[in-house]
Amino acid sequence: MRLKLELRPQPSRVMAWMSPLIAAAATLVAGFALFSLLGKDPLQALQVFFVKPVETRYGLGELLLKASPLMLCAIGLAAGYRANVWNIGAEGQLTLGAICGGGVALSFPGANSAWILLPMIVAGAAGGMAWASIPSWLKTRFNANEILTSLMLVYVATLFLSWLVQGPWRDPEGYNFPQSKIFPDAALLPILLSGTRLHAGFLISLAAIAIAWLFFARTLIGFRMQVAGLAPAAANYAGISAKRTVWFGMLIGGAAAGVAGVGEAAGPIGQLLPSVSPGYGFAAIIVAFVGRLHPVGIALASLLMSLLYLGGESAQISLALPSAVTGVFQGTLLFFLLAADVFINFRVALAPRNAPSSATAAGFASRA
Amino acid sequence: MENAADHVATLVALTLAAGTPLVFAALGELVTEKSGVLNLGVEGMMLVGAVVSFIVAATTRQPWLGALAGTAAGAVMAAIFGVLTLSLMANQVATGLALSLFGVGLSAFIGLGYVSVVIEGIKPLSLAGWSDFPILGKLFFGHSPFVYLSLLLCALVQGFLYRTRAGLVVRAVGESASAAHAIGYPVIAIRYGAVMFGGACAGLGGAYMAVAYTPLWTEGMTAGRGWIALALVVFATWKPPRVLAGAYLFGGVTLVQFQAQAMGVAVPSQLLAMLPYLATIVVLTLISRNVSMIRLNAPASLGQPFHPDT
Numbered sequence: 177m178r179l180k181l182e183l184r185p186q187p188s189r190v191m192a193w194m195s196p197l198i199a200a201a202a203t204l205v206a207g208f209a210l211f212s213l214l215g216k217d218p219l220q221a222l223q224v225f226f227v228k229p230v231e232t233r234y235g236l237g238e239l240l241l242k243a244s245p246l247m248l249c250a251i252g253l254a255a256g257y258r259a260n261v262w263n264i265g266a267e268g269q270l271t272l273g274a275i276c277g278g279g280v281a282l283s284f285p286g287a288n289s290a291w292i293l294l295p296m297i298v299a300g301a302a303g304g305m306a307w308a309s310i311p312s313w314l315k316t317r318f319n320a321n322e323i324l325t326s327l328m329l330v331y332v333a334t335l336f337l338s339w340l341v342q343g344p345w346r347d348p349e350g351y352n353f354p355q356s357k358i359f360p361d362a363a364l365l366p367i368l369l370s371g372t373r374l375h376a377g378f379l380i381s382l383a384a385i386a387i388a389w390l391f392f393a394r395t396l397i398g399f400r401m402q403v404a405g406l407a408p409a410a411a412n413y414a415g416i417s418a419k420r421t422v423w424f425g426m427l428i429g430g431a432a433a434g435v436a437g438v439g440e441a442a443g444p445i446g447q448l449l450p451s452v453s454p455g456y457g458f459a460a461i462i463v464a465f466v467g468r469l470h471p472v473g474i475a476l477a478s479l480l481m482s483l484l485y486l487g488g489e490s491a492q493i494s495l496a497l498p499s500a501v502t503g504v505f506q507g508t509l510l511f512f513l514l515a516a517d518v519f520i521n522f523r524v525a526l527a528p529r530n531a532p533s534s535a536t537a538a539g540f541a542s543r544a
Numbered sequence: 545m546e547n548a549a550d551h552v553a554t555l556v557a558l559t560l561a562a563g564t565p566l567v568f569a570a571l572g573e574l575v576t577e578k579s580g581v582l583n584l585g586v587e588g589m590m591l592v593g594a595v596v597s598f599i600v601a602a603t604t605r606q607p608w609l610g611a612l613a614g615t616a617a618g619a620v621m622a623a624i625f626g627v628l629t630l631s632l633m634a635n636q637v638a639t640g641l642a643l644s645l646f647g648v649g650l651s652a653f654i655g656l657g658y659v660s661v662v663i664e665g666i667k668p669l670s671l672a673g674w675s676d677f678p679i680l681g682k683l684f685f686g687h688s689p690f691v692y693l694s695l696l697l698c699a700l701v702q703g704f705l706y707r708t709r710a711g712l713v714v715r716a717v718g719e720s721a722s723a724a725h726a727i728g729y730p731v732i733a734i735r736y737g738a739v740m741f742g743g744a745c746a747g748l749g750g751a752y753m754a755v756a757y758t759p760l761w762t763e764g765m766t767a768g769r770g771w772i773a774l775a776l777v778v779f780a781t782w783k784p785p786r787v788l789a790g791a792y793l794f795g796g797v798t799l800v801q802f803q804a805q806a807m808g809v810a811v812p813s814q815l816l817a818m819l820p821y822l823a824t825i826v827v828l829t830l831i832s833r834n835v836s837m838i839r840l841n842a843p844a845s846l847g848q849p850f851h852p853d854t
Contacts, residue, residue: 181633183851262637314825320832323584323637324775328821331768339814458645465638498656500763503649510642511624514634522633522851 181518182525195516196466196473200480202512203505210504216495224494225487235486237372241444242482245270245436245453247381247475249460251388252432254469258392259401260408261425265311265326266433267457268333269304273434274441274452275337276303281363281442282345282356292363297380297438304434305427307333312426316419322426330457338450345448356448365443377439382475384432389471401425433457454485455503462510481506555799560691561668561757563788563795565590565749565766567694569773570780570787571701572745576622577777578705579738580718580845584640585625586746587770588647593618593747594754595655598761602658607666607759611690611751618747619740621647626739630732633849644770652763665759666690690752695788697745702784714738718843721850731850746770768821775828781841790827797823 204222211221229235249266256263263269277300284292307329314320342354350357365375391398404411404421412418440452463481467474488502569586576583597614601607625643628634668688705711717724717734725731749769754761772794780786801816832838 181851264641310825314829314832318829318833319835319838320825320829321775321778324771324778324828325825327771328768328775328825331821332818335814335818339812342814343812461641462645498653500649500652500656503645504653505649507642507646507649510638511628511646514628514639514642515632517634518632 179524180527181522184521184523187520188523191516191520192468195520196468196477196513198516199466199509199513202516203509206508206512207505210501214497216497221491221495224490226483228494229483229486229490233369234372237369237374238486239479239482240378241372241374242456242485243478244378244381244443245439245456246460246463246481247478248377248384248436248439249429249433249457250463250467250474250478251381251384251471252429253460254464254467254471254474255388255391255401255428255432256425257405257464258469259405259421259425261422261429262323263308263311263326263426263429264323264461265308265328265330265457266429266460267453267455268326268330269307269430269433270437270440270453270457271330271333271337272303272307273300273437274448275333275340275437276300276434277438278356278359278441278448279345281359282448284363285357285360287360287362290362290366292360293365293442296363296442297435300434300438301431302434304430304432304437306430307434308426308430309423312423315422315426322422326426334451337448337452341448341450347447354450358447359442363442364446365439373444375439375443377436377443380435380439384435385471385475388474392471397424433460459485459506462506465510466513480509484509555803557668557687558799559792559795560687561795562798563791563793564688564691564694565753565757565769566773566776566791566794567698567788568690568749568752569746569770570776570791571694571697571784572618572742572749573773574777574780574782574784574787575701575705575714575745576738576742577846578718578782578843579714579735580721580843580848580850581629581735581739582636582640582847583622583625583629583643583739583742584637584774585621585643585647585770586742586773587766587768588644588650589618589621589743589746590647590750590753590766590770590773591651591764592621592647593750594765595651595658595750595761596747597751598655598661598663598754598759599658601665601755601759602661602663605664607664607755610755611666611748614751614754615744615748618750619744621747622740622743623736625743626736629849630735630739633851636847636849648764655761655763658761659763661761663755663759666756688752688756690756698784698788705784715843718845721845721848725850725852735850746773749773772820772824775824778838779827779831781831781837782843783841793827794820794823 207222208218211218230239249270253263253266277296280296280299310329311322311325314325315322341356345356347355347357365377368374368376368378400416401421401424404416437452441448445452459481463474463477467477484502484505488499491497491501492499569590573586593614596617597610600613601610621643625639628639629636668686705715713729714734717731721731750766753765776787776790779790797820800819804811804816805813
């Protein structure tokens with residue numbers, strides 16, 4: 177007898193929700209193995225990685241602080257992914273959002289009313305959308321692959337920000353460091369929880385989750401985008417415009433990432449630096465998948481991903497491990513998720529060794 | 545006169561050197577895509593190839609051994625992708641993205657202790673008598689051994705795909721996996737082969753960067769070349785000789801920033817550094833505009849998972 181994969185008559189709903197949990201558990205096991213390999217006490221290391229960062233009030237604040245941009249970017253990306261629009265340039269759209277929102281803050285150094293935050297957020301969303309509109313236009317007008325163009329624009333955005341803070345926007349009193357002036361106090365997002373860095377951007381992310389839930393489940397355009405993703409041919413036949421789907425998918429992602437960028441610049445950073453994000457835009461891709469492209473799932477997955485960021489920092493301090501271990505964990509989590517997802521559509525069955533069944537099944541089993 | 549010609553020969557040599565990592569990576573991805581598999585993990589495979597080759601070169605003091613190890617590391621990364629997409633039928637786009645993100649993290653993690661290590665890299669050829677020959681010597685005999693290797697690889701890939709029976713089978717699998725399967729070809733095994741060849745080439749491209757082009761390791765040192773290689777395959781309309789043209793075009797664009805700085809052009813370096821990425825977008829857009837040409841040349845089952853029961 178040997179194992180083979182057999183197509184399920186219907187996709188398993190149970191597995192669809194179980195597989196992120198299985199993936200998280202498998203990542204934990206892989207972490208255990210990795211820490212053992214590195215000669216650390218694995219239980220202590222896992223404690224440092226996953227428990228220690230959230231033991232304090234400050235730590236919990238950090239957890240929500242880092243989850244905010246992840247949640248926001250991921251929910252925007254999910255809108256596109258549900259419609260098979262592959263925007264992977266959220267990192268660049270986030271950067272443009274920070275530039276535009278930060279530009280507003282820097283233009284009004286004497287601002288003394290929190291109303292300045294409104295144009296900052298609008299400018300950030302507009303910046304992200306403008307950046308996302310480039311791949312949309314190239315896709316709808318010239319058929320250029322949005323994966324590659326949106327990704328290329330990440331590099332362009334990062335270089336643009338780097339040029340701004342080293343050139344025209346550099347703080348003249350900043351000892352030649354590549355950084356802008358510090359934003360006026362009124363242009364900083366208010367702190368939600370005293371003694372932490374958690375700011376009002378978290379509320380924006382929560383609102384985005386709620387709006388996205390309504391959008392996906394209750395609006396016609398949300399439904400159309402879902403159809404376009406699940407059955408492009410049917411969508412086309414039903415008269416759903418493929419171009420409009422691309423535009424919506426990309427622009428929602430761009431706006432969300434842009435606002436997340438403002439949240440970083442006007443939140444924990446408080447000015448513009450050559451880099452405003454430790455890869456939130458890329459990690460959000462993983463968050464979107466692990467969260468099943470569903471608003472609630474994304475909210476939970478962003479907490480997990482945030483914990484991976486905090487765990488990496490904690491491991492660097494307490495275990496002298498490089499914080500890049502975070503990236504390894506992020507990738508591993510997505511691998512396990514994709515592997516576990518197989519069991520949504522397939523189940524494992526026992527096949528007799530010399531089954532007289534079709535040659536195709538036997539041929540597959542020998543490789544499975 | 546001779547001075548100007550010499551300068552041109554130098555520019556040609558620099559362009560070839562800058563384009564070579566793209567030649568390796570794009571040729572590998574071309575074969576992978578010809579078998580019907582889209583692997584977006586090129587950037588990750590290149591970075592892991594680069595870091596592994598550098599570590600092996602630094603510890604054994606054998607840069608060629610390092611290049612070999614980097615090639616193998618690329619193939620191993622591709623094998624992970626193969627298990628997920630070919631055996632477990634995971635979505636190729638998502639898995640490729642995962643491979644890139646994983647490769648970026650993994651290479652940064654294992655390379656941390658080697659960031660400021662200096663190694664003796666693989667030097668360009670210097671054949672006594674030949675390479676010193678004015679202009680022509682520089683033009684033909686003074687390149688890195690990797691440059692010749694990449695040209696050889698291009699000829700081999702072209703010959704394999706279009707002049708051998710095995711190459712025909714690979715292309716058949718990429719055009720219609722179910723038809724190839726019905727005739728009795730082992731679709732999954734062939735795709736594993738093509739995917740791992742692609743990974744090995746990407747690893748070799750990364751290794752060239754780390755042990756020859758700029759013999760050092762820095763985090764994310766491929767700077768998006770894996771993604772540019774993906775665009776190059778489309779630009780080349782899946783034809784190996786055109787990969788060379790595209791790669792050297794990008795090699796030339798990368799050089800512009802250094803040349804401009806050397807000549808004292810007053811454009812900030814960050815803006816010049818955007819050029820290769822902007823050029824990729826422009827070139828990809830120009831070529832994609834011709835939808836029928838893309839459809840004619842793209843492998844028909846590109847990106848579609850294959851399971852005999854479905």
